[in-house]
Amino acid sequence: MSRTMRGLGRFLVGHGLFLVVLAGAVAVRWIAVLGYPTVLWFGDSNTYLESALRFEPSPLRPGGYSVFLWLLKPFHSFLVVLAAQHALGVLTGLMVYALVWRAFRAGWPRRGVWLPGLVASLVSVPVLYDAYQIQLEHMLVSDGVFTFLLAAAITVVLWNAGGRGWGAPRTPDARPRRLSWWAGALAGLLISAAAMVRSVGLPMLIVLLVCMLVMRSGRRAMAAAVAAAAVPVALYMSWFHSVHGKYAITTTDKIWLYGRTVDFARCDIIKPAPDVAVLCRDHLPPEPGTAPAFQALWGEDSGFKQLPGWMYDPEANRIAGEFAMAAITKQPGDYARVIVRDTFRAFEWERKPYPRKSTVEEYEFPVGAALRDDHALRAYPYGGDTAEARVVEPYAGWMRDYQDRVFVRGPYLGVLMAVGLLGVLVRVRRLGGEVLLPWSVALALLVVPAATADFDYRYVLPAIPFAALGAGVTFSRRPRSRRPRAAAATPAGAKALSLEPPRTDPEPSRTEPEPQAEAEPRPSEPEPSPLEMSPPGPGDSADASGPAVADTKVGS
DSSP states (O other): OHHHHHHHHHHHHHHHHHHHHHHHHHHHHHHHHHHOOSOBOOTTHHHHHHHHHHTOOOSSSOOHHHHHHHHHGGGOOHHHHHHHHHHHHHHHHHHHHHHHHHHHHHHOTTSOTHHHHHHHHHHHHHHHHOHHHHHHHTBSSSHHHHHHHHHHHHHHHHHHOGGGTTSSOOOTTSOOOOOOHHHHHHHHHHHHHHHHHOTTHHHHHHHHHHHHHHTTOOHHHHHHHHHHHHHHHHHHHHHHHHHHSSOSSOSOHHHHHHHHHTTTOOHHHHOOOTTTGGGOOTTSOOOTTBOHHHHHHHSTTOGGGGSTTGGGSTTHHHHHHHHHHHHHHHOHHHHHHHHHHHHHGGGOSSOOOOSBHHHHHTTSOOSSOOOOHHHHHHHHHHHGGGGSOOOOTTHHHHHHHHHHHOSOOHHHHHHHHHHHHHHHHHTGGGTTGGGHHHHHHHHHHHHHHHHHSOOOHHHHTTHHHHHHHHHHHHTOOOOOOOOOOOSSOOOTTOOOOOOSOOOOSOOOOSSSOOOOOOOOOOOOOOOOOGGGGSOOOTTSOOOTTSOOOOOOOTTO
């Protein structure tokens, strides 16, 4: 019993602070559910829910999140959806805590059981308590599921790369343990599943493979990751082909890239073909308060509205791709400029009304709630009575006040990224070490949307867990090697003295003892000390006719 109590006490000392942090994070989400007992809607929600009800992939967006909703459909409750999405958010924070704790515990084993828990708890706070992240978990959108799957993939790689600074201390005669093939396969499977939820996950697979190569994870693990990643993609594309007659993930990937390029494209420079020129916008006046990409895709003067099928028209993706590639190849400097500009928007102090004010307002807990008619047509068949939009006070007011104060501002995210970059640089001899993977994923999650679509505050939130993870691991260190203890202590800097010649005759057999002759009387000699009985050095005499000459040279 006392042993159990000691173990419990040690656990509470090591993880007690995080248990408090975790309980607080769960409590905040519970208040959110009390104040808003059903999901919050966004522009993408209609597409996701329609695909879940029909169990058909949408041509507009990847359908992995629709599969998630379809799996929860038998419950006929949006409360179950909310509980599942909030649970995934908490588990994401738990994975960040576990990885940072393990890195510190391995690198600082004698600094007390409380230090790893303290550092890891502090790092997990931005992940678990950001109000906009909690609000995003409350919405009928794919971001929470995507972030969890991506975090799970990174956790599998770092947790199983134990020989490279995350597991038990290394021994001097052991090579670093490579990633097992099954861990590589599981990581590839998870990150590919994330790509089927949000298309930005596909570049994350490249980031993962490059970091695995730098970490010397082994060819078997990398091959297993690639093979496993191909499975969800192949299954999804086959499903897409069965519905739409084409092997693809969506039919709109080039449309989003076109929206990125309209910010700078000049048709007098790129000179598009006549059928592509319908998408030119440099002759149109900008709409105040609306991003160029939003206006080009969803505005009343969108060029796609001149096509019979709008964005779903078979020609829409083709001409959008031709326009975008012409703009990028003929105006590469302008393309790089908008990528850098929109990447650094994530580090601004204030959240500006971009891409437009109404979009930013959808990322906040509302004062009132109303279910639009087109949403109700799909919400009630899926969730029944739980689809009814309700706002319950005072809990809803508490969440609105909380969101005004508790969130990761842009400069704080910049600090996390800067600390992670420092961790990569100080480990330059190991090409970034264990910090490289989470930091690279965070950077890619900020840059890729700015390069392929447009800036959106919603796209920044998935980068926070990986930025926090990279910053936390920066302060850890590699575990020290365990060296075997010497059999006998030897004074430093001096050879052992030998007053007797080494014994060269073989040891008598135990089964047939040799007859011993009567020993001749010898002068009495002092008994040698243990230091004097060590084997002779290279300069010692092996002549048995007389005593060896002692080597008294110090420091040889």
